Each structure stands twice: as structure tokens, then as C-alpha cells.
Amino acid sequence: MLAAQRELAHALEMLAQAIGGFAHEGLGGNDRNGGGARAPVEPYSYQDFLKTHPPTFTPTTEPLDVKHWLRILEQKFLLLTVTKELKEFITTFCEYYIPVGLLNWKLTEFLNLKQGSMTMMDYVNKFNHLALYAGIHVDTDEKKRDHFYHGLSCILQKELYTRGYQTFGALMNATIAMEGLQCDSQVEWKRKWVITRSSSHPQAQKV
Structure with a gap:
């Protein structure tokens, strides 16, 4: 039980780091107005992410379950029009939860x-x-x-x-x-x- 909680905490930490990247990118990396003159853009926050109703991650030893969760989460990330931090998050997450071994x-x-x-x-x-x-x-x-x-x-x-x-x-x-x-x-x-x-x-x- 404690091991599962530690794994879940680690997953949430990685997710928080990725969302922290959203805030940084939102300040100047994405234009929510779709072109033209850039208006001031508010950074993406954790609340913005929660509004997409992301799936809950459950620690598992089955790689296919992890990949399925990531596919759904990726769709939520794309709703925020963020791609740079998404790739970094998926790479780090897969290395931890889907080891080559x-x-x-x-x-x-x-x-x-x-x-x-x-x-x-x-x-x-x-x-x-x-x-x-x-x-x-x-x-x-x-x-x-x-x-x-x-x-x-x-x-x-x-x-x-x-x-x-x-x-x-x-x-x-x-x-x-x-x-x-x-x-x-x-x-x-x-x-x-x-x-x-x-x-x-x-x-x-x-x-």
C-alpha cells in the first residue's frame, strides 16, 4: 500500500512539473487568440488542467494500462494547446513506469x-x-x-x-x-x- 502511494506521489510530482512548464510556456509560447497581434496571455494553471477532467492514475505493473492512461492524458494536454512540455512529461513518465526490462x-x-x-x-x-x-x-x-x-x-x-x-x-x-x-x-x-x-x-x- 505504501509503495503504491509513493508511486502515485511520484507520478503527481512529474505531472506538477509538466504543468509548471505550461505556466512558463503560456506566458509567451502560445497565442490563444489564434494569430494577429499578441494580447497578454495568462499562464496555464493546475486548475486549467483539472477542467479537462484528466483520468486518475493507478500504479500498475501492466505497461498497456500505463500507455492507455498516457493516451487519454495526452488528449487532455492537447486541449491546452501545449506540446513542448507534453513530450518531456511522457518521456520521463515512460522511463519510470514502462522500463525496457x-x-x-x-x-x-x-x-x-x-x-x-x-x-x-x-x-x-x-x-x-x-x-x-x-x-x-x-x-x-x-x-x-x-x-x-x-x-x-x-x-x-x-x-x-x-x-x-x-x-x-x-x-x-x-x-x-x-x-x-x-x-x-x-x-x-x-x-x-x-x-x-x-x-x-x-x-x-x-x-
């Missing part, structure tokens, strides 16, 4: 991803999530399809090998359908087993 760790996790004991839907969801960090490893549909295939269980790979699915979407949908059929088959087998067992061991008649 974490991105590399996500990439390694993707490259080593195997279905293992995961259900197909769990595997699909984790694959699609980590693929967002994979860059050139999934920049074509063929690469994405092949990575997905090689992460499947050996049994599924064997069943799918000769079917020749040409796209990632087709392969993914096929694996989900196959698991559904397997589950239905197991349920039906258990149902028949219970019926057979019951008929083989009838209850003793009450006297």
Missing part, C-alpha cells in the same frame, strides 16, 4: 508461452494479450498463426497439422471449437458410464 520480460513470456494445463480460452486470452508486446514477432498474420500453433499441446498440434488453416483467426476458432467438442464428448461419456454402472448394479429390492 519489463517490456523485454513480457516479450520473453510471449515467446515461451505454452498452453500446458490452461483451457483453450485461457490460452487464447493470454496469447492475444502478450502478443501486444511481441512487435515484429507477430507483425504478419502468418507469424501470429505459427506462434499460436507451436504453443498448443502436442495432441492438438497433431490433430491440426494436416488441416492447413491459412489464417490465425481460422486456427484459433478451430481450436476453441475442438475443445468444446471434447468437453461435450467427455460429458456424454460420463453420462453413459453412470447409466451403464447403474444398470450393472441394480439396488437390492426392499423386503
Whole structure:
């Protein structure tokens, strides 16, 4: 809890520094009148920024969440027609909350991803999530399809090998359908087993 509060305080400090830059730039860097003779311009303040209803930052270990927050915040910055301080803020913020080591760790996790004991839907969801960090490893549909295939269980790979699915979407949908059929088959087998067992061991008649 304390660590999260310290991270939030650090984020707010960086934001305050950026907004301090707005005030400096607002004194002479931007013309709110859109051209012509420059009238005296009031500096941008923290209250100006709050009027844009910026999103609240929640410390997280998920880089995609940080990037999403930054994209929204960037739109708020642009409402104040400030670009110079925005770039400096994003660079500093990313260095602190999206370190290269974490991105590399996500990439390694993707490259080593195997279905293992995961259900197909769990595997699909984790694959699609980590693929967002994979860059050139999934920049074509063929690469994405092949990575997905090689992460499947050996049994599924064997069943799918000769079917020749040409796209990632087709392969993914096929694996989900196959698991559904397997589950239905197991349920039906258990149902028949219970019926057979019951008929083989009838209850003793009450006297």
C-alpha cells in the first residue's frame, strides 16, 4: 500500500512539473487568440488542467494500462494547446513506469508461452494479450498463426497439422471449437458410464 502511494506521489510530482512548464510556456509560447497581434496571455494553471477532467492514475505493473492512461492524458494536454512540455512529461513518465526490462520480460513470456494445463480460452486470452508486446514477432498474420500453433499441446498440434488453416483467426476458432467438442464428448461419456454402472448394479429390492 505504501509503495503504491509513493508511486502515485511520484507520478503527481512529474505531472506538477509538466504543468509548471505550461505556466512558463503560456506566458509567451502560445497565442490563444489564434494569430494577429499578441494580447497578454495568462499562464496555464493546475486548475486549467483539472477542467479537462484528466483520468486518475493507478500504479500498475501492466505497461498497456500505463500507455492507455498516457493516451487519454495526452488528449487532455492537447486541449491546452501545449506540446513542448507534453513530450518531456511522457518521456520521463515512460522511463519510470514502462522500463525496457519489463517490456523485454513480457516479450520473453510471449515467446515461451505454452498452453500446458490452461483451457483453450485461457490460452487464447493470454496469447492475444502478450502478443501486444511481441512487435515484429507477430507483425504478419502468418507469424501470429505459427506462434499460436507451436504453443498448443502436442495432441492438438497433431490433430491440426494436416488441416492447413491459412489464417490465425481460422486456427484459433478451430481450436476453441475442438475443445468444446471434447468437453461435450467427455460429458456424454460420463453420462453413459453412470447409466451403464447403474444398470450393472441394480439396488437390492426392499423386503
